[in-house]
Amino acid sequence: MLATVLGKAVLLAGLLSVVGAGPALAVINGEVSRDRDGLRASVVRIESTRGEICSGTLIGPDLVLTAAHCVMHRAGYSVVAVDRNFRQQRILAIAASMHPDFVPGTTPEDQPGIDLALIKLERPLGADFQPLDPRGSAIATGEAVDIAGFGVVAENRRGTAGTLRSAQLVSIGSLEVANRVTMVTDRRRLAETTGSGACLGDSGGPILRGGRGGYQVVGVVSWSSGAMRQNARARTACGGFTAVTPTGEHAGWIAARSAELARIQPGDVMPAGRGNRSDWMAKPGRR
Structure with a gap:
Protein backbone atom coordinates (compact mmCIF):
# COMPACT_ATOMS: atom_id res chain seq x y z
CA MET A 1 0.00 0.00 0.00
CA LEU A 2 2.89 2.36 0.73
CA ALA A 3 4.11 2.01 -2.85
CA THR A 4 0.61 2.79 -4.11
CA VAL A 5 0.40 5.97 -2.09
CA LEU A 6 3.92 6.98 -3.14
CA GLY A 7 2.80 6.68 -6.73
CA LYS A 8 -0.13 8.93 -5.93
CA ALA A 9 2.22 11.40 -4.28
CA VAL A 10 4.13 11.70 -7.55
CA LEU A 11 0.86 12.85 -9.10
CA LEU A 12 0.26 15.37 -6.33
CA ALA A 13 1.26 18.35 -8.44
CA GLY A 14 -1.71 17.65 -10.69
CA LEU A 15 -3.99 16.96 -7.76
CA LEU A 16 -3.26 20.18 -5.87
CA SER A 17 -5.91 22.14 -7.68
CA VAL A 18 -8.39 19.42 -6.84
CA VAL A 19 -7.68 18.65 -3.19
CA GLY A 20 -6.33 22.07 -2.23
CA ALA A 21 -2.91 23.03 -0.99
CA GLY A 22 -1.45 25.89 0.96
CA PRO A 23 1.08 26.89 3.57
CA ALA A 24 0.89 24.91 6.76
CA LEU A 25 -0.27 28.18 8.15
CA ALA A 26 -1.73 22.66 14.22
CA VAL A 27 -0.98 19.41 14.05
CA ILE A 28 -4.44 17.97 13.47
CA ASN A 29 -5.23 14.73 15.27
CA GLY A 30 -2.16 15.41 17.39
CA GLU A 31 -1.55 15.05 21.11
CA VAL A 32 -1.07 18.10 23.34
CA SER A 33 2.50 18.24 24.66
CA ARG A 34 2.33 18.30 28.47
CA ASP A 35 5.79 16.90 29.31
CA ARG A 36 8.01 19.43 31.11
CA ASP A 37 11.05 17.74 29.60
CA GLY A 38 9.45 17.15 26.23
CA LEU A 39 9.13 19.14 23.02
CA LEU A 132 18.13 20.51 18.88
CA ASP A 133 20.61 19.33 16.27
CA PRO A 134 19.36 20.27 12.76
CA ARG A 135 21.89 18.16 10.85
CA GLY A 136 19.74 15.05 10.58
CA SER A 137 20.40 12.66 7.74
CA ALA A 138 17.93 12.08 4.91
CA ILE A 139 14.44 10.84 5.75
CA ALA A 140 14.07 7.32 4.39
CA THR A 141 10.92 6.25 2.59
CA GLY A 142 8.78 4.36 5.10
CA GLU A 143 10.53 5.94 8.10
CA ALA A 144 8.38 7.00 11.08
CA VAL A 145 8.89 10.63 12.09
CA ASP A 146 7.20 13.08 14.45
CA ILE A 147 5.72 16.47 13.62
CA ALA A 148 5.26 19.24 16.18
CA GLY A 149 3.64 22.66 15.93
CA PHE A 150 1.42 25.33 17.41
CA GLY A 151 -1.27 25.43 14.74
CA VAL A 152 -4.99 24.81 14.68
CA VAL A 153 -6.78 21.47 15.01
CA ALA A 154 -8.89 22.21 11.93
CA GLU A 155 -8.95 25.02 9.35
CA ASN A 156 -12.26 26.38 10.62
CA ARG A 157 -11.12 26.45 14.27
CA ARG A 158 -8.68 29.35 14.34
CA GLY A 159 -9.06 29.77 18.10
CA THR A 160 -7.28 26.46 18.72
CA ALA A 161 -3.89 27.80 17.57
CA GLY A 162 -1.16 28.43 20.13
CA THR A 163 -1.06 25.01 21.82
CA LEU A 164 1.87 22.70 21.10
CA ARG A 165 0.77 19.38 19.60
CA SER A 166 2.64 16.48 18.03
CA ALA A 167 1.83 13.37 16.02
CA GLN A 168 3.65 10.50 14.35
CA LEU A 169 3.71 10.40 10.56
CA VAL A 170 5.46 8.29 7.93
CA SER A 171 7.60 9.34 4.98
CA ILE A 172 6.34 8.30 1.55
CA GLY A 173 9.34 9.64 -0.37
CA SER A 174 10.42 12.73 -2.29
CA LEU A 175 8.32 14.84 -4.63
CA GLU A 176 9.35 17.35 -7.28
CA VAL A 177 6.89 20.22 -7.56
CA ALA A 178 8.61 23.61 -7.93
CA ASN A 179 11.43 22.32 -5.74
CA ARG A 180 12.13 18.97 -4.10
CA VAL A 181 10.41 18.14 -0.83
CA THR A 182 9.88 15.03 1.27
CA MET A 183 6.26 14.01 1.72
CA VAL A 184 4.97 12.68 5.05
CA THR A 185 1.47 11.61 5.98
CA ASP A 186 -0.69 9.80 8.52
CA ARG A 187 0.68 6.26 8.72
CA ARG A 188 -2.81 4.71 8.92
CA ARG A 189 -4.77 6.89 6.48
CA LEU A 190 -1.88 7.40 4.01
CA ALA A 191 -3.64 10.53 2.71
CA GLU A 192 -6.56 8.56 1.28
CA THR A 193 -8.79 10.27 3.86
CA THR A 194 -8.10 13.04 6.36
CA GLY A 195 -5.70 12.07 9.14
CA SER A 196 -2.85 13.57 11.14
CA GLY A 197 -0.72 16.25 9.55
CA ALA A 198 0.13 19.91 9.36
CA CYS A 199 -2.41 22.71 9.28
CA LEU A 200 -2.56 26.48 9.73
CA GLY A 201 0.22 27.58 12.10
CA ASP A 202 2.54 24.58 11.62
CA SER A 203 4.71 26.07 8.87
CA GLY A 204 8.32 26.12 10.00
CA GLY A 205 7.77 23.47 12.66
CA PRO A 206 10.08 20.47 12.94
CA ILE A 207 9.95 16.98 11.55
CA LEU A 208 11.79 14.91 14.13
CA ARG A 209 13.60 11.61 14.47
CA GLY A 210 14.22 9.95 17.85
CA GLY A 211 12.44 10.59 21.13
CA ARG A 212 12.57 12.43 24.41
CA GLY A 213 16.15 13.31 25.25
CA GLY A 214 17.35 12.39 21.76
CA TYR A 215 15.30 14.28 19.20
CA GLN A 216 17.00 15.34 15.99
CA VAL A 217 15.55 17.72 13.42
CA VAL A 218 15.37 16.07 9.99
CA GLY A 219 13.01 18.49 8.26
CA VAL A 220 11.01 21.70 8.39
CA VAL A 221 7.30 21.88 7.49
CA SER A 222 6.70 23.94 4.35
CA TRP A 223 3.13 23.30 3.16
CA SER A 224 0.29 20.83 3.31
CA SER A 225 -2.55 19.53 1.17
CA GLY A 226 -5.81 17.81 1.92
CA ALA A 227 -6.54 14.12 1.60
CA MET A 228 -7.37 12.68 -1.81
CA ARG A 229 -10.90 11.75 -0.78
CA GLN A 230 -12.80 14.67 0.78
CA ASN A 231 -16.30 16.00 1.14
CA ALA A 232 -16.73 18.42 -1.77
CA ARG A 233 -18.49 20.89 0.52
CA ALA A 234 -15.79 20.87 3.19
CA ARG A 235 -12.47 20.90 1.37
CA THR A 236 -9.37 21.39 3.51
CA ALA A 237 -5.65 21.78 2.88
CA CYS A 238 -4.90 19.89 6.09
CA GLY A 239 -4.61 16.25 7.12
CA GLY A 240 -3.43 14.78 3.83
CA PHE A 241 0.13 15.30 2.61
CA THR A 242 2.66 17.40 4.53
CA ALA A 243 5.56 18.73 2.46
CA VAL A 244 8.88 18.92 4.27
CA THR A 245 12.18 20.64 3.47
CA PRO A 246 14.83 18.10 4.58
CA THR A 247 17.47 19.78 6.75
CA GLY A 248 20.29 17.30 6.16
CA GLU A 249 20.64 18.45 2.56
Whole structure:
Protein backbone atom coordinates (compact mmCIF):
# COMPACT_ATOMS: atom_id res chain seq x y z
CA MET A 1 0.00 0.00 0.00
CA LEU A 2 2.89 2.36 0.73
CA ALA A 3 4.11 2.01 -2.85
CA THR A 4 0.61 2.79 -4.11
CA VAL A 5 0.40 5.97 -2.09
CA LEU A 6 3.92 6.98 -3.14
CA GLY A 7 2.80 6.68 -6.73
CA LYS A 8 -0.13 8.93 -5.93
CA ALA A 9 2.22 11.40 -4.28
CA VAL A 10 4.13 11.70 -7.55
CA LEU A 11 0.86 12.85 -9.10
CA LEU A 12 0.26 15.37 -6.33
CA ALA A 13 1.26 18.35 -8.44
CA GLY A 14 -1.71 17.65 -10.69
CA LEU A 15 -3.99 16.96 -7.76
CA LEU A 16 -3.26 20.18 -5.87
CA SER A 17 -5.91 22.14 -7.68
CA VAL A 18 -8.39 19.42 -6.84
CA VAL A 19 -7.68 18.65 -3.19
CA GLY A 20 -6.33 22.07 -2.23
CA ALA A 21 -2.91 23.03 -0.99
CA GLY A 22 -1.45 25.89 0.96
CA PRO A 23 1.08 26.89 3.57
CA ALA A 24 0.89 24.91 6.76
CA LEU A 25 -0.27 28.18 8.15
CA ALA A 26 -1.73 22.66 14.22
CA VAL A 27 -0.98 19.41 14.05
CA ILE A 28 -4.44 17.97 13.47
CA ASN A 29 -5.23 14.73 15.27
CA GLY A 30 -2.16 15.41 17.39
CA GLU A 31 -1.55 15.05 21.11
CA VAL A 32 -1.07 18.10 23.34
CA SER A 33 2.50 18.24 24.66
CA ARG A 34 2.33 18.30 28.47
CA ASP A 35 5.79 16.90 29.31
CA ARG A 36 8.01 19.43 31.11
CA ASP A 37 11.05 17.74 29.60
CA GLY A 38 9.45 17.15 26.23
CA LEU A 39 9.13 19.14 23.02
CA ARG A 40 8.02 22.34 24.76
CA ALA A 41 11.76 22.81 25.54
CA SER A 42 12.67 22.97 21.85
CA VAL A 43 9.67 23.96 19.71
CA VAL A 44 8.56 27.60 19.69
CA ARG A 45 5.81 29.76 18.23
CA ILE A 46 6.58 32.62 15.85
CA GLU A 47 4.19 35.59 15.67
CA SER A 48 4.24 38.64 13.43
CA THR A 49 2.67 42.07 13.75
CA ARG A 50 0.60 41.10 10.67
CA GLY A 51 -1.20 38.50 12.82
CA GLU A 52 0.52 35.49 11.25
CA ILE A 53 1.57 32.45 13.29
CA CYS A 54 4.22 29.86 12.46
CA SER A 55 6.26 27.32 14.39
CA GLY A 56 10.01 26.84 14.71
CA THR A 57 12.78 24.95 16.48
CA LEU A 58 15.53 26.17 18.78
CA ILE A 59 18.89 25.17 17.32
CA GLY A 60 20.89 27.45 19.60
CA PRO A 61 20.21 29.50 22.76
CA ASP A 62 19.22 32.48 20.59
CA LEU A 63 18.65 30.88 17.17
CA VAL A 64 15.46 29.45 15.68
CA LEU A 65 15.12 27.36 12.52
CA THR A 66 11.88 27.83 10.59
CA ALA A 67 10.44 28.15 7.08
CA ALA A 68 11.53 31.15 5.01
CA HIS A 69 7.98 32.03 4.00
CA CYS A 70 7.22 32.59 7.70
CA VAL A 71 9.56 35.62 7.89
CA MET A 72 9.63 37.01 4.35
CA HIS A 73 7.32 39.97 5.07
CA ARG A 74 8.44 43.34 6.37
CA ALA A 75 6.91 43.13 9.82
CA GLY A 76 7.82 42.83 13.46
CA TYR A 77 8.39 39.27 14.67
CA SER A 78 8.59 37.69 18.11
CA VAL A 79 9.14 34.16 19.36
CA VAL A 80 7.06 32.65 22.16
CA ALA A 81 8.69 29.86 24.18
CA VAL A 82 7.13 27.82 27.00
CA ASP A 83 9.19 27.26 30.17
CA ARG A 84 9.13 24.25 32.52
CA ASN A 85 6.15 25.72 34.38
CA PHE A 86 4.34 26.19 31.06
CA ARG A 87 4.58 29.95 31.30
CA GLN A 88 5.06 31.78 28.02
CA GLN A 89 8.15 33.87 27.36
CA ARG A 90 8.08 36.34 24.47
CA ILE A 91 11.39 37.34 22.90
CA LEU A 92 11.91 39.85 20.11
CA ALA A 93 13.35 38.58 16.83
CA ILE A 94 16.11 41.02 15.86
CA ALA A 95 17.07 39.44 12.53
CA ALA A 96 16.07 36.77 10.04
CA SER A 97 18.09 35.14 7.27
CA MET A 98 16.46 33.17 4.47
CA HIS A 99 18.22 30.54 2.38
CA PRO A 100 19.93 32.32 -0.54
CA ASP A 101 17.90 30.29 -3.07
CA PHE A 102 14.55 31.25 -1.51
CA VAL A 103 12.36 33.50 -3.66
CA PRO A 104 10.23 35.87 -1.53
CA GLY A 105 6.71 36.56 -2.71
CA THR A 106 5.94 33.04 -3.88
CA THR A 107 3.53 30.61 -2.25
CA PRO A 108 5.21 27.69 -0.47
CA GLU A 109 3.96 25.05 -2.92
CA ASP A 110 5.21 27.14 -5.87
CA GLN A 111 8.53 28.00 -4.24
CA PRO A 112 11.41 27.14 -6.60
CA GLY A 113 14.06 27.66 -3.91
CA ILE A 114 14.69 26.36 -0.39
CA ASP A 115 12.05 27.20 2.20
CA LEU A 116 14.37 27.57 5.20
CA ALA A 117 15.21 30.51 7.46
CA LEU A 118 17.02 31.32 10.68
CA ILE A 119 15.82 33.80 13.30
CA LYS A 120 18.18 35.57 15.69
CA LEU A 121 16.64 36.38 19.09
CA GLU A 122 17.21 39.51 21.15
CA ARG A 123 18.55 37.39 24.00
CA PRO A 124 19.38 33.74 24.66
CA LEU A 125 16.81 31.48 26.24
CA GLY A 126 17.82 29.98 29.57
CA ALA A 127 18.34 26.56 31.09
CA ASP A 128 14.66 25.62 30.72
CA PHE A 129 15.20 25.19 26.98
CA GLN A 130 17.00 22.63 24.84
CA PRO A 131 18.28 23.41 21.33
CA LEU A 132 18.13 20.51 18.88
CA ASP A 133 20.61 19.33 16.27
CA PRO A 134 19.36 20.27 12.76
CA ARG A 135 21.89 18.16 10.85
CA GLY A 136 19.74 15.05 10.58
CA SER A 137 20.40 12.66 7.74
CA ALA A 138 17.93 12.08 4.91
CA ILE A 139 14.44 10.84 5.75
CA ALA A 140 14.07 7.32 4.39
CA THR A 141 10.92 6.25 2.59
CA GLY A 142 8.78 4.36 5.10
CA GLU A 143 10.53 5.94 8.10
CA ALA A 144 8.38 7.00 11.08
CA VAL A 145 8.89 10.63 12.09
CA ASP A 146 7.20 13.08 14.45
CA ILE A 147 5.72 16.47 13.62
CA ALA A 148 5.26 19.24 16.18
CA GLY A 149 3.64 22.66 15.93
CA PHE A 150 1.42 25.33 17.41
CA GLY A 151 -1.27 25.43 14.74
CA VAL A 152 -4.99 24.81 14.68
CA VAL A 153 -6.78 21.47 15.01
CA ALA A 154 -8.89 22.21 11.93
CA GLU A 155 -8.95 25.02 9.35
CA ASN A 156 -12.26 26.38 10.62
CA ARG A 157 -11.12 26.45 14.27
CA ARG A 158 -8.68 29.35 14.34
CA GLY A 159 -9.06 29.77 18.10
CA THR A 160 -7.28 26.46 18.72
CA ALA A 161 -3.89 27.80 17.57
CA GLY A 162 -1.16 28.43 20.13
CA THR A 163 -1.06 25.01 21.82
CA LEU A 164 1.87 22.70 21.10
CA ARG A 165 0.77 19.38 19.60
CA SER A 166 2.64 16.48 18.03
CA ALA A 167 1.83 13.37 16.02
CA GLN A 168 3.65 10.50 14.35
CA LEU A 169 3.71 10.40 10.56
CA VAL A 170 5.46 8.29 7.93
CA SER A 171 7.60 9.34 4.98
CA ILE A 172 6.34 8.30 1.55
CA GLY A 173 9.34 9.64 -0.37
CA SER A 174 10.42 12.73 -2.29
CA LEU A 175 8.32 14.84 -4.63
CA GLU A 176 9.35 17.35 -7.28
CA VAL A 177 6.89 20.22 -7.56
CA ALA A 178 8.61 23.61 -7.93
CA ASN A 179 11.43 22.32 -5.74
CA ARG A 180 12.13 18.97 -4.10
CA VAL A 181 10.41 18.14 -0.83
CA THR A 182 9.88 15.03 1.27
CA MET A 183 6.26 14.01 1.72
CA VAL A 184 4.97 12.68 5.05
CA THR A 185 1.47 11.61 5.98
CA ASP A 186 -0.69 9.80 8.52
CA ARG A 187 0.68 6.26 8.72
CA ARG A 188 -2.81 4.71 8.92
CA ARG A 189 -4.77 6.89 6.48
CA LEU A 190 -1.88 7.40 4.01
CA ALA A 191 -3.64 10.53 2.71
CA GLU A 192 -6.56 8.56 1.28
CA THR A 193 -8.79 10.27 3.86
CA THR A 194 -8.10 13.04 6.36
CA GLY A 195 -5.70 12.07 9.14
CA SER A 196 -2.85 13.57 11.14
CA GLY A 197 -0.72 16.25 9.55
CA ALA A 198 0.13 19.91 9.36
CA CYS A 199 -2.41 22.71 9.28
CA LEU A 200 -2.56 26.48 9.73
CA GLY A 201 0.22 27.58 12.10
CA ASP A 202 2.54 24.58 11.62
CA SER A 203 4.71 26.07 8.87
CA GLY A 204 8.32 26.12 10.00
CA GLY A 205 7.77 23.47 12.66
CA PRO A 206 10.08 20.47 12.94
CA ILE A 207 9.95 16.98 11.55
CA LEU A 208 11.79 14.91 14.13
CA ARG A 209 13.60 11.61 14.47
CA GLY A 210 14.22 9.95 17.85
CA GLY A 211 12.44 10.59 21.13
CA ARG A 212 12.57 12.43 24.41
CA GLY A 213 16.15 13.31 25.25
CA GLY A 214 17.35 12.39 21.76
CA TYR A 215 15.30 14.28 19.20
CA GLN A 216 17.00 15.34 15.99
CA VAL A 217 15.55 17.72 13.42
CA VAL A 218 15.37 16.07 9.99
CA GLY A 219 13.01 18.49 8.26
CA VAL A 220 11.01 21.70 8.39
CA VAL A 221 7.30 21.88 7.49
CA SER A 222 6.70 23.94 4.35
CA TRP A 223 3.13 23.30 3.16
CA SER A 224 0.29 20.83 3.31
CA SER A 225 -2.55 19.53 1.17
CA GLY A 226 -5.81 17.81 1.92
CA ALA A 227 -6.54 14.12 1.60
CA MET A 228 -7.37 12.68 -1.81
CA ARG A 229 -10.90 11.75 -0.78
CA GLN A 230 -12.80 14.67 0.78
CA ASN A 231 -16.30 16.00 1.14
CA ALA A 232 -16.73 18.42 -1.77
CA ARG A 233 -18.49 20.89 0.52
CA ALA A 234 -15.79 20.87 3.19
CA ARG A 235 -12.47 20.90 1.37
CA THR A 236 -9.37 21.39 3.51
CA ALA A 237 -5.65 21.78 2.88
CA CYS A 238 -4.90 19.89 6.09
CA GLY A 239 -4.61 16.25 7.12
CA GLY A 240 -3.43 14.78 3.83
CA PHE A 241 0.13 15.30 2.61
CA THR A 242 2.66 17.40 4.53
CA ALA A 243 5.56 18.73 2.46
CA VAL A 244 8.88 18.92 4.27
CA THR A 245 12.18 20.64 3.47
CA PRO A 246 14.83 18.10 4.58
CA THR A 247 17.47 19.78 6.75
CA GLY A 248 20.29 17.30 6.16
CA GLU A 249 20.64 18.45 2.56
CA HIS A 250 21.17 22.01 3.75
CA ALA A 251 23.19 21.38 6.91
CA GLY A 252 26.16 23.33 5.53
CA TRP A 253 24.17 26.50 5.04
CA ILE A 254 22.40 26.12 8.39
CA ALA A 255 25.72 25.73 10.24
CA ALA A 256 27.54 28.52 8.40
CA ARG A 257 24.73 31.05 8.61
CA SER A 258 24.04 30.16 12.25
CA ALA A 259 27.66 30.97 13.08
CA GLU A 260 27.35 34.34 11.32
CA LEU A 261 24.10 35.24 13.05
CA ALA A 262 25.38 34.11 16.44
CA ARG A 263 27.94 36.91 16.35
CA ILE A 264 25.53 39.79 15.74
CA GLN A 265 24.04 41.93 18.48
CA PRO A 266 21.05 44.30 18.52
CA GLY A 267 21.89 47.33 16.39
CA ASP A 268 24.53 45.56 14.28
CA VAL A 269 24.39 45.40 10.50
CA MET A 270 23.22 42.10 9.00
CA PRO A 271 26.28 40.16 7.80
CA ALA A 272 26.16 39.55 4.04
CA GLY A 273 27.73 36.10 4.33
CA ARG A 274 25.50 33.28 3.13
CA GLY A 275 22.14 35.01 3.34
CA ASN A 276 19.37 36.17 1.03
CA ARG A 277 19.02 39.69 -0.34
CA SER A 278 15.69 39.89 1.52
CA ASP A 279 17.25 39.17 4.93
CA TRP A 280 16.29 41.75 7.53
CA MET A 281 17.21 43.17 10.93
CA ALA A 282 14.68 44.82 13.24
CA LYS A 283 15.01 48.51 13.83
CA PRO A 284 16.14 49.37 17.38
CA GLY A 285 13.15 49.51 19.70
CA ARG A 286 10.78 47.81 17.24
CA ARG A 287 8.38 45.39 18.99
